[in-house]
Amino acid sequence: MRSFEFYTPTRVIFGRGAEEQAGAQAKALGCSRVLVLYGGHSAVKSGLLDRVVSGLERDGLACHALGGVQPNPRLSLVYEAIRQAIEFQADLILAIGGGSVIDTAKAVSIGAANPDLDVWKDVWLKKFVPEKILPVGVILTISAAGSETSDSAVLTNDETHEKRGLNTDRQRPKFALMNPELTFTLPRFQVTCGVVDIMMHTLDRYFNPPKDDGVANNVTDELAEGLLRTVIANGRVAARDSHDYQAMSELMWAGSLSHNNLTGLGGVKDFSVHQLGHELSAMFDVAHGASLSAVWDSWATCCLDTDPARFARLGEKVWGLNPEGKSERELGLEAIAATREYFRSLDMPVTLPELGIGVLTEEQLEELAWRCTFYGKRKVGAFRVLDRDDLLAIYRMANHT
Numbered sequence: 352m353r354s355f356e357f358y359t360p361t362r363v364i365f366g367r368g369a370e371e372q373a374g375a376q377a378k379a380l381g382c383s384r385v386l387v388l389y390g391g392h393s394a395v396k397s398g399l400l401d402r403v404v405s406g407l408e409r410d411g412l413a414c415h416a417l418g419g420v421q422p423n424p425r426l427s428l429v430y431e432a433i434r435q436a437i438e439f440q441a442d443l444i445l446a447i448g449g450g451s452v453i454d455t456a457k458a459v460s461i462g463a464a465n466p467d468l469d470v471w472k473d474v475w476l477k478k479f480v481p482e483k484i485l486p487v488g489v490i491l492t493i494s495a496a497g498s499e500t501s502d503s504a505v506l507t508n509d510e511t512h513e514k515r516g517l518n519t520d521r522q523r524p525k526f527a528l529m530n531p532e533l534t535f536t537l538p539r540f541q542v543t544c545g546v547v548d549i550m551m552h553t554l555d556r557y558f559n560p561p562k563d564d565g566v567a568n569n570v571t572d573e574l575a576e577g578l579l580r581t582v583i584a585n586g587r588v589a590a591r592d593s594h595d596y597q598a599m600s601e602l603m604w605a606g607s608l609s610h611n612n613l614t615g616l617g618g619v620k621d622f623s624v625h626q627l628g629h630e631l632s633a634m635f636d637v638a639h640g641a642s643l644s645a646v647w648d649s650w651a652t653c654c655l656d657t658d659p660a661r662f663a664r665l666g667e668k669v670w671g672l673n674p675e676g677k678s679e680r681e682l683g684l685e686a687i688a689a690t691r692e693y694f695r696s697l698d699m700p701v702t703l704p705e706l707g708i709g710v711l712t713e714e715q716l717e718e719l720a721w722r723c724t725f726y727g728k729r730k731v732g733a734f735r736v737l738d739r740d741d742l743l744a745i746y747r748m749a750n751h752t
């Protein structure tokens with residue numbers, strides 16, 4: 352096995368009624384003033400926000416609630432939330448929502464504890480993580496991003512249209528309250544975006560730089576494949592019925608495990624598909640999961656020859672394809688087709704026009720590829736390292752009707 356480090360400090364409370372533990376968890380951290388962050392209206396409409404705030408107040412905690420976090424969360428709201436957190440003297444940031452609210456909470460937890468720092472210029476762009484950070488707690492309402500246990504947060508600068516992530520163990524939430532029933536109200540599109548994102552967090556780890564030294568991380572690979580099979584099967588059910596507790600709970604737990612690094616231990620993260628997708632979200636404000644399925648097929652086709660055996664293994668172990676009489680490349684191609692058809696069966700886009708952004712011009716494709724290299728400052732990925740021309744070729748391949 353290859354060496355690795357694994358750190359998952361988040362206390363997970365999973366199951367019906369988990370959100371009722373918010374007050375007890377806050378008090379266990381020694382907190383008494385909670386900034387509650389939420390999104391557009393789902394938490395208001397379902398009554399969850401009211402229930403949580405009154406529960407916290409009953410437990411003797413002071414609360415200040417701030418809503419309005421949008422998908423692909425904006426920096427401008429982060430600044431406003433930092434201002435309000437400081438004014439309220441918050442000592443805990445509680446996110447009620449999904450990746451967008453949680454990532455906002457993570458940024459606020461840094462900004463509110465360090466008023467002298469500009470969270471974008473001094474922290475996000477410089478990758479500088481200060482010592483002092485407020486604790487973050489989560490009540491999860493959508494299974495997708497995995498931010499409830501991940502070390503990552505992704506923000507969009509609404510002035511420059513740049514979408515950038517920050518990774519640090521320090522911003523992993525202190526607790527995550529996960530009640531699958533809270534996801535029953537999700538629209539089908541958000542359920543299926545979540546399924547894609549959960550799969551992609553494992554796939555972006557599964558495709559490791561090929562090595563021929565005979566060293567393998569079999570537990571990691573088997574966990575990854577088991578998770579993918581489980582998500583594929585339960586994703587089908589959840590897309591039909593978001594009130595199926597069994598399916599929604601499997602997705603919820605898979606979402607956390609897929610992005611806390613468990614399914615990639617000992618490997619090198621690739622995450623090219625995420626980088627390609629982030630530029631699409633930054634430029635066209637498309638949903639994260641949709642941005643990933645729209646480019647995965649083209650990424651995979653461009654990268655198949657880097658390690659056909661890996662794609663063939665995906666076909667056999669995850670999609671149950673019969674390898675008999677086929678070359679690794681042929682089986683790999685079938686695995687790519689099976690993944691594409693699965694996304695299609697969920698009505699997820701598998702090309703750029705299917706994102707609803709039309710067929711892009713050559714100029715737009717070049718702009719996307721250029722931005723994806725951070726204006727010429729980086730190459731992307733590890734499985735196959737992609738330069739600007741490679742990224743452009745992938746965007747071009749995905750740009751068909």
Ligand code: NZQ
Nearest residue numbers: 390391392393422423449450451492495498501503536537
């Ligand atoms: O705003 P409201 O009204 O709450 O509606 C939200 C939003 O429109 C809705 N929703 C959430 N829970 C609901 C619900 N609607 C009905 N019932 C519920 N129970 O779902 C929509 C999407 O919410 P969002 O939080 O944006 O979804 P998701 O969890 O997919 O997060 C996406 C964001 O996370 C980032 C993405 O880039 C994107 O910005 N990611 C964060 C990661 C991380 N921090 O580790 C990793 C990921 O790869 C990803 O990049």
Ligand code: ZN
Nearest residue numbers: 496548625639
């Ligand atoms: Zn993702």
